Amino acid sequence: MSTQGKVIITCAVTGAIHTPTMSPHLPITPDEITEAAIGAAEAGAAILHLHARDPETGKPDQTPEAFARFLPRIKQGTDAAINITTGGSPYMKVEERVRPAAQFKPEVASLNMGSINFGLYHLVQKYDSFKFDWEKPHLEATKDLVFRNSFKDIEYILETCYDNGTRFEFECYDIAHLYNLAHFADRGLVKAPFFVQSVFGLLGGIGTHPEDVQHMKRTADRLFGADFRWSVLGAGASQLRIAAQSAALGGNVRVGLEDSLWAGKGKLATSNAEQVTMVRKIIEGLGLEVATPDEARRILSLKG
Ligand SMILES: C[C@H](N)CC(=O)CC(=O)O
């Protein structure tokens, strides 16, 4: 059955950057992450992008033990493809970041294709204002935060996961990251089709203007031709607008509370499933269909 016109929805259920104080709906505990992931899959997500947190503090926890507290139940509750983060949080070393993916050998793992100054602007962003409030003390510190992904770090993650049959969600926060991916392709260290996840709207990366989206797509088309499957995520308020543009351009989409806490103008999303349902309406409104997990596996050549 053709997978033409099928749109893959990835849902990133919790992440590492948003904190519990920002939204009461952010899944923190293993139970909450399990429920959120299965709910997102039932709403139409074919891929679940997962981070773990300390259930007490909500702080990112990249230990395999933390992932083991929800992975088996999620796998039991849905046939969606599991995507384990190797980004962890920008404060972690790459050796720590890769451990869960190395141990659990998921179908998909994220791979960040370059280093960026990591501005957490959307944390202070009121729904549609881009005025930064740098005075907030915890933001002062982030002025010096670099999310490090050197060529050596990327090679290390590729080598560590290479024999696991894990395929990567190549996170590209800027045009240069597409060229970095092309570099690793030239060296034969990554296998086509490349699942390119273009990230828009994080301070330190590319913006959210429709021309930024077009520019990413055009550049990926030129560099990878038929060898890539394109997906996008928009940070904060731009999430659904960026997703709509991608679907209209034949691309795939990522939503979830990792990337945005919102469900429309000034309204906090009450669940990940709510964002999946909203983007699904846009996709079906465009006359397209949402891909099932098995269709996503075929489109991305996942090991299943
Ligand atoms: C913008 C997203 N937080 C990118 C991300 O999901 C990184 C990762 O987990 O490796």
Ligand SMILES: [Zn+2]
């Ligand atoms: Zn992530």
